[in-house]
Amino acid sequence: MSPIVFILLQLSIVAYAFVGGVFLAFSDFIMRSLAHTGGVGGVEAMQVINREVFRWIFMALFLGMAAVSVFTVIYSATNLAGGPGLLILSGALVYLLGCFAVTVFFNVPMNEALAGMDLTSEATRDYWTGTYLPRWTTWNSVRTIACALCAVLMLFGLVWLTRVQMRLA
Numbered sequence: 001m002s003p004i005v006f007i008l009l010q011l012s013i014v015a016y017a018f019v020g021g022v023f024l025a026f027s028d029f030i031m032r033s034l035a036h037t038g039g040v041g042g043v044e045a046m047q048v049i050n051r052e053v054f055r056w057i058f059m060a061l062f063l064g065m066a067a068v069s070v071f072t073v074i075y076s077a078t079n080l081a082g083g084p085g086l087l088i089l090s091g092a093l094v095y096l097l098g099c100f101a102v103t104v105f106f107n108v109p110m111n112e113a114l115a116g117m118d119l120t121s122e123a124t125r126d127y128w129t130g131t132y133l134p135r136w137t138t139w140n141s142v143r144t145i146a147c148a149l150c151a152v153l154m155l156f157g158l159v160w161l162t163r164v165q166m167r168l169a
Contacts, residue, residue: 001161005075009088012072013154015065016095020147022058023099027141035133039125043114046132050111062103069095072154084164087157091150098146106139 034042053059072092076085110132117124 001079001165006158008068009072009154009158012065012068013151013158015061015068016091016147016151016154019058019061019065019099020144020151023140023144023147027137027144031133031137031140035129039128040119042133043117043124043128044119046111047115050115062100065095066100069093069100080161082164084157084161087153087160091153091157094146094153095150099143099150102139102143102146107136107143110136110139 034045036042037045069092073089073096076089076092079085080088113127114132117127
C-alpha cells in the first residue's frame with residue numbers, strides 16, 4: 001500500500017468518527033431537547049439547522065467521506081487481499097449504505113418536508129411529534145451506529161494489514 005493511501009485511510013477513520021459524533025449528539029440529546037420545546041420551537045430550530053448544515057464543514061466531511069468511501073471500496077477490492085482488505089472494504093460500504101444512503105433516502109426527505117411546513121399549523125405539530133421526531137431520530141441513530149462501525153472496521157483492518165505487512169518485511 002502506498003504511503004498516501006495509508007495516510008488517507010488513517011484520516012478516514014478520524015473523519016468517520018467525527019461524522020458519527022455529530023449524529024450521536026443529535027440522537028443523544030439534541031432531538032430530545034428540541035422535542036421539549038413544545039413543537040414550534042423545535043420545528044423552527046430544526047428548520048434552521050437543516051439550512052445551516054449546508055454551509056459548514058460538516059457537509060464537506062459528510063460528502064467528502066462518501067467520495068473517499070467509493071475510492072476505498074474500489075482500492076480495497078482491487079489491491080487488498082484477505083481479512084484486512086475485507087474489513088477495510090466493509091467499513092467503506094457500511095458508510096455508503098448505513099450513513100450516506102440512509103441520509104439521502106430517509107433523513108433528507110423528512111428534512112425537506114419539514115422545511116416547507118408552516119410553524120403555526122396543527123398539521124406541522126402533528127408531523128413533528130408523530131412522524132419527524134421518532135422516525136428521523138431512529139434513522140439518525142442508524143447513521144450513528146454505521147459511522148462507529150465503519151471507523152472500527154477500518155481501524156481493525158488497517159491495524160491487521162500493517163501487522164501482516166510488518167511480518168512480510
